[in-house]
Amino acid sequence: MARRVPREPEPGRYAVSYGEVELLRDLDRPTGWMLTCDGVPQSYVDLEDPLYLDFEYVRLMADVIDLLPEGPLDAVHVGGGACTIPRYVAASRPGSRQIVAERDAALVQLVRDQLRLKSVPRLKVRIEDGRAAIGGIWDDSADLVVLDAFTGAVMPIELATVEYLGDIARVLRHRGTLLVNMADGKGLAFARRFAATVCETFRHVVLLAEPGVMRGRRFGNLILAASRVELPVADLTRRAAGGLTQARCVHGEDLTRFVAGAAPIRDGQAVLAPVPPPEVFGS
Incomplete structure (x- = not known):
């Protein structure tokens, strides 16, 4: 029987349940595709090489995953996009079982149709928001x-509270790891409060980011990793420093100083998540 040739994705704009996305071909990589949402880069995938990660902050997330104990993982992803990290886990940890919670049904269907989501082994996608998804997963x-x-x-904000992180802790095994992508800009007020929130729930926490972002000089992504048990801080520090952007790894007393007494975020509080300035994405 002839091998079925996957359908070529079609670049263009697509209406989804919560706005509009655009699918863009990478002119430098024949099988690379970027998904943007309302002009904001959201995901990058290489359909033939799921281990290729284009965004620097995603590489930092992969560094954390690579340093987890060897073998397949049982993983839950809150937020789907084009499922870059689930594809990475499936390729780097064969046999992993994964659940992705994504509230945008039309986006999920687009990624299935255009970006070969069905080819990712042992991956289940649930059309749910983050609170409901975690609430429905076993201890x-x-x-x-x-x-x-x-x-x-x-x-x-409802995904950045003490109460929600407590529910995530319930889902995680004792040696399990929480990995968070957040974004902030000048002053890092939100990042400090969210780091305080994570520290209230988990004993061991590290923060990873490019130096300019870590100092609050420009808007960008910051990665938090947290666990009930010790994290491989020395290896994470070495990997972060050895990347293209030579990111920093903040932990222990340095993280306490970073938080600087900021209050954890709780359900019902009026907290504004940071919005990137227009120039960040060239709009």
């Missing part, structure tokens, strides 16, 4: 929870 069932959910370029 002590995940080795890894990845929180990477944005509405455009803004993180939903």
